[in-house]
Amino acid sequence: MSDVVFKVAGESASPAKFIAKTRGFEMVVDEPENLGGTNEGANPVEYILAGLAGCINVVGHIVAKEMGFVIHNLKIEVEGNLNPNKLFALSNEDRAGFKQISLRLSPKTEASEDILAKWLERVNERCPVKDNLMHVTPVRIELEQQYAIKT
Known part of the structure; x- marks a missing residue:
């Protein structure tokens, strides 16, 4: 079997929050409030x-x-x-x-x-x-x- 390539791309929504997309899915990457985020992911x-x-x-x-x-x-x-x-x-x-x-x-x-x-x-x-x-x-x-x- 040959290599399979996985990709994720996204954009910063705030200094602590990143919205990532892969294969039609969206992932919210965020920090808890005590680390400067809004705890949305x-x-x-x-x-x-x-x-x-x-x-x-x-x-x-x-x-x-x-x-x-x-x-x-x-x-x-x-x-x-x-x-x-x-x-x-x-x-x-x-x-x-x-x-x-x-x-x-x-x-x-x-x-x-x-x-x-x-x-x-x-x-x-x-x-x-x-x-x-x-x-x-x-x-x-x-x-x-x-x-x-x-x-």
């Missing part, structure tokens, strides 16, 4: 956590099917901790991103604990979002010509 790091949970869900069901069992329901809790000091230029001691991300999976299935251990190992290996979080992915940022402000 999840913030960027919450989207990362949700993306990871969504990816684990998809891969988990694919792998279960390949292994010959059904997951009737999969509850996923994801938690990440970060220090916002670097974001707000208060300190450079911690990195800007998550220090750690933890997932708790609760599958409803007839599969045994041994099968689920093998399932989790395969899910861990195959989740693209987890792979992006665990390994360096080149990110190129380009600056295009600024909009002309008419006075």
Whole structure:
């Protein structure tokens, strides 16, 4: 199978709010009020956590099917901790991103604990979002010509 390209484009609605569009869907990215936003959507790091949970869900069901069992329901809790000091230029001691991300999976299935251990190992290996979080992915940022402000 060849590469699949995913795209998101959008525009700033305020200093803390961004409206993103992809495949006909709109996503509101906003900060909570205590971080300068209006709390009209999840913030960027919450989207990362949700993306990871969504990816684990998809891969988990694919792998279960390949292994010959059904997951009737999969509850996923994801938690990440970060220090916002670097974001707000208060300190450079911690990195800007998550220090750690933890997932708790609760599958409803007839599969045994041994099968689920093998399932989790395969899910861990195959989740693209987890792979992006665990390994360096080149990110190129380009600056295009600024909009002309008419006075």
